[in-house]
Amino acid sequence: MIEVGALRALRAVAGLGTLARAAEELGFTASAVSQQLKRLERQVGVPVIAPAGRGVVLTPAGQAIVDSAPEVFQALERCAEAAQSVSEGTPRGVLRVVAFSTAIRGLLAPTLRALATTAPELQVHLTEQDPDQALRSVEAGAADLALVHDADGLPPPLPPSLTHRHIHTDVGDLVMSRTHPLAQYSGHALAMRAESSSAIPASQLRPLTAGDLAGQAWVTSPPGTVCHQWFRRLFADVPEEPDVRHLVDDFATQLALVEAGDVIALIPRLARPPLADGLVARPLQRRPTREVRAAWRRSADASPAIQAMLTELSRGRPAS
Known part of the structure; x- marks a missing residue:
């Protein structure tokens, strides 16, 4: 009989192309994955992988096994769910969740406290992963639930074996020093109150436009990140290149640079600690x-x- 672990290993190799990457995805060593595949070959009596450059490819027999694997895993999960339903659906055991870093900070961390009360027999194990990797982990059975975000307005493509639910809309704001000119900028209202030492009420501070940002200095996330895409989109219709002084991926470090100098930052609310x-x-x-x-x-x-x-993620959504 084919071992479930070997089947999982073969599917991971099929998706990632190397034993090393499959091992990293599954939390094993490359040697352990290799041994699983050798046992699988002995069980089915034919080779399931073949060398291909620095990686491996599936043989036709190996591909046939992978094509049939979803039905096997779905049947096994139905067995597990049936067993859990005997106990009236009480959440228990370990839930493996993979998510991007700011979702862990802004959504999952606050949820854990509520789950400790509503589902005390449930343990949640969190692993930080980018959306593409997180979806692969869930599809391969290495994780149970993923939190992912869209890329440049497009949701990540879901394999047919996965389903999804909208959890939260994250929003980006500008963060700056209280002494920065934009902190109290409200167009004409600022000119009328220039002689006043009192702060302008928040109700009179209109949202900022791209035109308001001309000539400002910035700290921003590096190219390739969603936040850098947000930043570039701010200046899509502005001919001048923005004055980017710092490229920093860590949002706490961005805030430290904002507080220390004259730069401003564009930061998603999920990533923002108390200012x-x-x-x-x-x-x-x-x-x-x-x-x-x-x-x-x-x-x-x-x-x-x-x-x-x-349920707890839906109850505990932060304000957008």
């Missing part, structure tokens, strides 16, 4: 947004653990 007294956030007229979705295997849809997590 220091010397900092202020201002909204943009064209708010940059990204949609956060939870994804899981269709065959695990009845999982009490997954449903408990989805």
Whole structure:
């Protein structure tokens, strides 16, 4: 009989192309994955992989096994769900969740405290992964639930074996020093009150536009990140290149640079810790947004653990 672990290993190799990457995805060593595949070949009596440059490819027999694997995993999960349903659907055991870093900070961390009360027999294990990797982990059975975000307005493509639910809309704001000119900028209102030492009420501070940002100095996330795409889109209709002084991926470091100098930053609300007294956030007229979705295997849809997590994520959504 084919071992489930060997089947999982073959599917990971099929998706990632090398034993090393499959091992990293599954949390094993490359040697352990190799041994699983050798046992699989002995069980079926034919080779399932073949060398290809620095990686491997599936043989026709190996591909046939991978094509049949979803039905096997769905049947196994239905067995597990049936067993859990005997206990009236009480969430228990371990729920493996993979998510991007700011979702862990802004969505999952606050949810864990609520789950400790509503599902005390459930343990949640979190792993930080980018959306593409997170979806592969769930599809391969290495994780149970993924939180992913869209890329440049397009949701990540879901394999047919996965389903999803919208969880949250994240929004980007400008963060700057309270002494920065834009902190109290409100167009004509600022000119009329230039002689006043009192702060302009927040209700009179209109959202900032791309035109308001001309000539400002910036700290921003590096190219290739969603936040850098947001930043570039701010200046899509502006002929002058923005004055980028710093490229930093860590948002806490961005805030430290904002507080220390004259730069401003564009930071998603999920990534933003409580602001220091010397900092202020201002909204943009064209708010940059990204949609956060939870994804899981269709065959695990009845999982009490997954449903408990989805329920608490829905209850605990931060304000957009």
